[in-house]
Amino acid sequence: MSKVSCRKAFSARLTELAREDQSIFVLATDSRGSVTIGGFAAEHPDRFIECGIAEQNAVAIAAGLAKSGKTVFVTGPACFLAARAFEQVKIDVAYNKTNVKVIGVSSGVSYGPLGGTHTSTHDYAGMRALPNLTVLAPSDNVQAASLTEYLVRTNGPAYMRMGRGDVEGIYRDGEQFNVGVAKEVNKGSDITIIACGETVWHALQAAGKLEKDAISARVLDMFTIKPLDEAAVRQAARETRAIITLEEHSLFGGLGEAVAHIVVTSATPVPMRIIGFPDEELLVGRSAELFAHYGLSADNVVAAAKDLLEV
Amino acid sequence: MNIRKLEKKAGQLRLDVLDMVFNSKAGHIGGSFSGMDILVALYYYLMDVGKILRSDPDRDRFVLSKGHCAEALYAVLADQGFFTKDELRTFTHFGTRLAEHPTRDIPGIEIATGALGHGLSVGIGMALFLRADRVPAHVYVLMGDGEQAEGSVWEAAMAAAKFGLANLTAIIDRNRLQISGCTEDVMPVGNLEEKYRAFGWQALVCDGHDFSQLIPALATRVPDRPVVVIAETIKGRGSKVMENIAEWHHQIPTATEYQTIKADLEKMIQEVSP
Numbered sequence: 001m002s003k004v005s006c007r008k009a010f011s012a013r014l015t016e017l018a019r020e021d022q023s024i025f026v027l028a029t030d031s032r033g034s035v036t037i038g039g040f041a042a043e044h045p046d047r048f049i050e051c052g053i054a055e056q057n058a059v060a061i062a063a064g065l066a067k068s069g070k071t072v073f074v075t076g077p078a079c080f081l082a083a084r085a086f087e088q089v090k091i092d093v094a095y096n097k098t099n100v101k102v103i104g105v106s107s108g109v110s111y112g113p114l115g116g117t118h119t120s121t122h123d124y125a126g127m128r129a130l131p132n133l134t135v136l137a138p139s140d141n142v143q144a145a146s147l148t149e150y151l152v153r154t155n156g157p158a159y160m161r162m163g164r165g166d167v168e169g170i171y172r173d174g175e176q177f178n179v180g181v182a183k184e185v186n187k188g189s190d191i192t193i194i195a196c197g198e199t200v201w202h203a204l205q206a207a208g209k210l211e212k213d214a215i216s217a218r219v220l221d222m223f224t225i226k227p228l229d230e231a232a233v234r235q236a237a238r239e240t241r242a243i244i245t246l247e248e249h250s251l252f253g254g255l256g257e258a259v260a261h262i263v264v265t266s267a268t269p270v271p272m273r274i275i276g277f278p279d280e281e282l283l284v285g286r287s288a289e290l291f292a293h294y295g296l297s298a299d300n301v302v303a304a305a306k307d308l309l310e311v
Numbered sequence: 312m313n314i315r316k317l318e319k320k321a322g323q324l325r326l327d328v329l330d331m332v333f334n335s336k337a338g339h340i341g342g343s344f345s346g347m348d349i350l351v352a353l354y355y356y357l358m359d360v361g362k363i364l365r366s367d368p369d370r371d372r373f374v375l376s377k378g379h380c381a382e383a384l385y386a387v388l389a390d391q392g393f394f395t396k397d398e399l400r401t402f403t404h405f406g407t408r409l410a411e412h413p414t415r416d417i418p419g420i421e422i423a424t425g426a427l428g429h430g431l432s433v434g435i436g437m438a439l440f441l442r443a444d445r446v447p448a449h450v451y452v453l454m455g456d457g458e459q460a461e462g463s464v465w466e467a468a469m470a471a472a473k474f475g476l477a478n479l480t481a482i483i484d485r486n487r488l489q490i491s492g493c494t495e496d497v498m499p500v501g502n503l504e505e506k507y508r509a510f511g512w513q514a515l516v517c518d519g520h521d522f523s524q525l526i527p528a529l530a531t532r533v534p535d536r537p538v539v540v541i542a543e544t545i546k547g548r549g550s551k552v553m554e555n556i557a558e559w560h561h562q563i564p565t566a567t568e569y570q571t572i573k574a575d576l577e578k579m580i581q582e583v584s585p
Contacts, residue, residue: 051470054463054466056432056463057467060429060432060433061432061433061470063432063433063436064436064439064440065436065439066436067421067433067436068437068441069440070440087426087429088432091426092432092433095415095423096422
């Protein structure tokens with residue numbers, strides 16, 4: 001399995017799909033480098049629209065294009081699209097049910113060295129609260145490419161966020177995904193670890209470590225943040241003794257809270273631990289350093305699992 | 312062009328708006344009255360409404376960026392047969408689709424609007440589509456003058472000029488008043504003609520209540536360049552009760568005021584020479 005960034009997988013697949021599907025348009029916000037969408041721009045110049053450093057305008061233009069039947073991908077760093085252009089996403093995309101795919105790259109703490117202006121650890125919270133919007137976070141290049149294809153094939157508003165760096169492969173080529181259905185990437189019966197995006201790999205590492213201690217950990221890749229796979233969460237609450245969530249997001253309003261919402265209303269609630277970034281300004285540092293510092297790590301998940309299971 | 316017919320229509324539609332606002336105790340009557348002649352020029356003269364009714368791909372597009380004046384557009388759409396006039400009575404009622412800002416699923420509404428500073432960008436997207444697919448149709452976007460304080464308007468102004476959108480016309484309902492007072496006190500928008508010109512637009516100023524000026528301005532096309540029509544208007548146009556008074560941005564007439572405004576409008580309609 002190759003080590004490729006999700007954004008590159010997204011761009012490559014979209015460029016490929018645009019050869020057949022003439023309705024695909026891409027809008028950039030002076031971000032063709034950060035999105036790695038230069039290939040699309042070169043190959044389909046008539047369907048690549050450079051909007052400059054103006055995210056609000058770009059998202060609303062995307063809605064106008066989509067209103068007339070185009071499939072529009074508006075791309076840029078997640079920190080800007082999910083914050084500065086949030087009202088445009090809320091109204092022009094979600095409220096108007098336009099066929100716009102908001103693609104936020106270098107999400108979470110990918111831009112950690114750039115400081116707090118460039119983090120997007122709030123986007124699940126904001127986007128989850130918008131009716132009509134599908135929210136996706138692929139965990140590796142295979143999934144990113146597959147979800148890109150899903151976004152092209154389906155009509156409706158969506159937000160997909162991807163990190164900047166190359167990520168470890170989770171899936172083999174050709175793996176199939178159903179949006180709204182969690183992917184079980186490790187079977188387990190003692191505890192369930194639910195992760196999404198780049199944290200899935202860390203959850204898998206944790207499951208491997210737990211196995212050595214005879215703890216059987218189920219790992220769910222919850223790549224669809226919304227609509228959340230409630231059945232998989234309820235099943236985890238029924239079949240395993242505890243649930244840990246792991247996300248590259250604030251503890252507020254993200255995957256953990258979404259899962260907890262289901263768990264507390266299930267017939268068999270179980271203890272939970274939510275791992276993410278605390279409600280404070282994050283230190284400056286590279287993504288891996290921040291993951292390690294704030295406990296988005298296999299070791300921290302292992303410790304939490306043992307604590308929850310009292311072993 | 313039968314200007315008298317348009318004037319009469321604009322008067323009658325203002326009466327419809329007055330009834331909606333008075334009966335529902337909601338709405339933005341001042342801006343609806345200032346912009347009504349612009350809507351009439353578009354929907355009764357410049358645009359092929361039959362194509363819009365059929366949702367033809369080559370229909371002209373209208374975006375009400377100043378979405379708070381939805382009742383003016385609803386009155387026009389009902390009169391043009393997009394939905395029944397009876398439905399106007401549901402304006403802002405529980406469960407209605409006729410909210411105080413245009414909602415998504417109303418026939419004739421291209422896009423739901425209401426937060427200011429979105430419409431021009433959306434219009435650019437529509438104009439880009441029409442051009443990409445070589446559809447010979449035009450996009451009109453009606454904005455408020457207070458709305459010009461939204462930064463996103465100027466992002467769009469830059470972009471429309473960059474893309475050379477000859478199929479896009481922005482219209483500014485320049486009534487010089489907004490909810491808190493004069494636009495020039497709240498946030499001076501200054502010389503809009505010069506500003507848009509500096510951004511690369513063809514900018515025109517006209518009397519927004521004179522169809523003989525309004526229609527040629529709205530019909531102006533310039534190769535590779537978007538056009539902005541700054542329509543000088545009067546907030547509350549049609550009744551001395553309301554004209555040029557900022558409070559009428561969204562004030563609801565009392566029963567007495569209702570009668571006076573109604574009488575003023577009826578007189579205005581009668582005075583249109585036959």
